[in-house]
Amino acid sequence: MPGRILIVEDSPLVTDAFRVLFTEAGYEVDAAATVAEAIERGSAEPVDVMLLDISLPDGSGLEILTALRARNSLPRATLAMTGHNDSKSRRSCIDAGCVDVLLKPVPIGELLRQIERHLA
């Protein structure tokens, strides 16, 4: 297995699409739809790459990073995904510890390349 990916995304439609993509690419895939669920999944087992949607029903995706850092369970790399591309939200993601910020929907080729790069 090339690695374990945690998809944090509140839309089951988007999660399903990613699940197909990453499973086909050979990754082990886990998913969470809320901040609480992501903290639980992220600290239960080590995560290589976390794909993080920023706006979640019970709070900001960035809270997950704070909680996982406190539990010493930060993923090797966290890629934030946002619906709008503005410098301000990008900066807050990078400041919170994301390695990159991607604009949804990310073309799958680029997404897979990014993940491979951070797992290398």
Add this chain to the structure above:
Amino acid sequence: MTMSGQHDPAALERRILALLQQADEAQRTIDELQSRDALKTQFLSNVSHDLRTPLAAIITHAEILRDGMLGELNARQKESVTGIVNGGQQLLDMIDEILTYVRSASDQISLVRTEFSLAELADQVRVLNQSLAAKKRLTIERLNGDDLPPVYADRDKIKHVLGNLIGNAIKFTNDGGRIWISFWRYGQEGDEVCVEVGDTGRGIAPNHYELVFREFAQVDASPSRPHHGTGLGLAIARKLVELHSGRIWVESELGKGSRFFFTLPLNPPRD
């Protein structure tokens, strides 16, 4: 003795009361219209955001199929799935344009200014649009700008403006035409830069120079118009330029081409 109506204090009072009442009603109407406008803006924002999510899923699934991750497709299947991806992408671009407009119209956009080279940014936008231009055998050139001092502006927003102007130039210029980007110092003290995006396209009639910058306005608004879009691109571009205290305008001749100009201050604003 009777007083004339003009000097009758009671009549005057009645008149004042009536005017006050009218002013009150007018204010209520304004308040109601403003609150309806805010509701409509919120609605537009919510709907656009909600449309984006399933569309993102559709595009991702279609890309998975197109790229053969679930098994190789034959040429016809691949062409069809590529059509889903491209159509979805076009729809997504339109939704994003509506979202950007809603955010700019409700003053939710703030600038993050940095120093950067306009010439480099123009080259980046040129490269991004190269494949689209090549399909119509259009050339995009940057004519000058290497010696221009850096501007102090929001790079992403100016990239959006340049992208919009070049995108329009590609859309409205016939096969084999020319598109160019050029810069010069502007303003009385040379403390501004003027950016030009020109093309040899179909041009705009003088009575439409203002109309093209208005939201939802399209010179050809008929359902059979050859170029579809939200009609928001230039309204957003104007808003973004004005947020930088700049100006945007067009000079054009029908059948010959258009030249869009916008200005930006070269130095940080003095507070």
